[in-house]
Amino acid sequence: MTTTQLSSTAREAHPAPGRRLVPVSAIAVLGAALGLAACRPAQTLADPAPGKEATSGKAKTMNTVLSKSGYDITPLPKDEVARLAAKLDPEAYRITQKAGTEPAFCGNLLDNKKDGVYTCVVCGLPLFSSEHKFNSGTGWPSFFREVDPAHVTRKVDRAFGMERVEIDCARCGAHLGHVFEDGPKPTGERHCLNSASLKFLEKGAPVPPESQPVKVETAYFAAGCFWGVEHWFKRGPGVLDAVSGYMQGHTDNPTYKDVCSDTTGHAESVKVTYDANRITYRRLVEAFFAMHDPTQLNRQGPDVGDQYRSGIWTVDEGQKKVAEEVLGELKGRKVYGEKAIVTIVEPAKTFWPAEEYHQEYLAKNGASCHVKNPW
Numbered sequence: 001m002t003t004t005q006l007s008s009t010a011r012e013a014h015p016a017p018g019r020r021l022v023p024v025s026a027i028a029v030l031g032a033a034l035g036l037a038a039c040r041p042a043q044t045l046a047d048p049a050p051g052k053e054a055t056s057g058k059a060k061t062m063n064t065v066l067s068k069s070g071y072d073i074t075p076l077p078k079d080e081v082a083r084l085a086a087k088l089d090p091e092a093y094r095i096t097q098k099a100g101t102e103p104a105f106c107g108n109l110l111d112n113k114k115d116g117v118y119t120c121v122v123c124g125l126p127l128f129s130s131e132h133k134f135n136s137g138t139g140w141p142s143f144f145r146e147v148d149p150a151h152v153t154r155k156v157d158r159a160f161g162m163e164r165v166e167i168d169c170a171r172c173g174a175h176l177g178h179v180f181e182d183g184p185k186p187t188g189e190r191h192c193l194n195s196a197s198l199k200f201l202e203k204g205a206p207v208p209p210e211s212q213p214v215k216v217e218t219a220y221f222a223a224g225c226f227w228g229v230e231h232w233f234k235r236g237p238g239v240l241d242a243v244s245g246y247m248q249g250h251t252d253n254p255t256y257k258d259v260c261s262d263t264t265g266h267a268e269s270v271k272v273t274y275d276a277n278r279i280t281y282r283r284l285v286e287a288f289f290a291m292h293d294p295t296q297l298n299r300q301g302p303d304v305g306d307q308y309r310s311g312i313w314t315v316d317e318g319q320k321k322v323a324e325e326v327l328g329e330l331k332g333r334k335v336y337g338e339k340a341i342v343t344i345v346e347p348a349k350t351f352w353p354a355e356e357y358h359q360e361y362l363a364k365n366g367a368s369c370h371v372k373n374p375w
């Protein structure tokens with residue numbers, strides 16, 4: 001499901017009365033760019049099911065792409081690739097960003113015989129393993145297969161009057177080398193690499209977060225109208241996905257109309273799926289408080305009603321402890337002066353995904369509501 005596919009539905013939807021909309025075209029552009037990530041073949045992100053999950057089939061947005069081996073291979077936005085590439089030495093920059101080739105027999109990993117993993121020098125994604133390395137005699141590090149086929153993309157390269165198959169990093173697009181069909185069994189392939197495209201992580205050495213598989217966890221927050229809350233959570237570093245829905249009510253399969261009637265007890269809520277190796281639950285709770293005004297009872301800005309209450313719906317004792325700690329710190333520091341924080345912390349009940357036209361609403365409609373960018 002892509003942002004583009006959803007937008008035609010969204011155009012027909014009208015914002016609820018009383019919701020103030022501020023055009024911010026940059027948000028739409030950013031959202032469209034991130035939406036492209038859904039075009040890759042994806043493994044369905046397994047819900048760790050800390051609480052119940054309603055499967056009404058209403059919303060199925062997922063912008064994060066995981067490989068079968070559990071790594072985040074969502075293509076990085078161009079500005080993020082540029083930021084990472086700016087840290088490279090000139091040779092690694094030339095090879096990975098300009099499709100260069102290092103001279104034969106010169107790379108520092110050609111004769112490396114240690115056990116370990118070869119990761120992308122730009123983004124850290126594991127690409128090749130010492131288990132599959134062999135001496136091809138060509139002068140470049142050679143492997144007979146990738147550590148996971150989804151981590152390396154292939155495209156035809158017709159430079160220099162030849163037709164070769166270029167290999168690139170699936171996450172950041174870094175040029176790695178070429179693959180030829182003259183390798184050893186069992187694949188018969190020879191992945192011919194530039195040492196400068198790779199960073200070697202020896203077995204037993206610390207593995208940086210960007211080179212680890214995703215550790216999927218889930219958090220639920222209510223901070224008023226879910227459009228903006230979902231929008232900003234989705235953009236958090238280490239956040240895999242955010243989905244708008246309804247929680248903590250007493251009816252099954254509620255619709256937006258039901259929830260707005262103030263009779264079902266549901267709060268507009270956002271389900272945040274995140275990589276616990278890259279962002280902590282505490283950081284999410286801090287972002288939740290930074291995003292909205294937790295002193296407003298049953299309202300946020302122009303939206304009034306108990307469906308807009310401020311709440312943290314926890315999935316276990318660990319989350320409850322962290323949420324209450326952060327709440328206690330904010331109270332202790334009198335961050336909101338004499339005003340009381342009315343945020344509720346309670347165990348998460350069933351999450352009912354909201355209708356599709358509510359998902360990625362701000363990105364699709366170029367509008368912004370009450371919440372602030374907490375990142």
Ligand SMILES: [Zn+2]
Pocket residue numbers: 120121122123124125169170171172173174
């Ligand atoms: Zn990469």
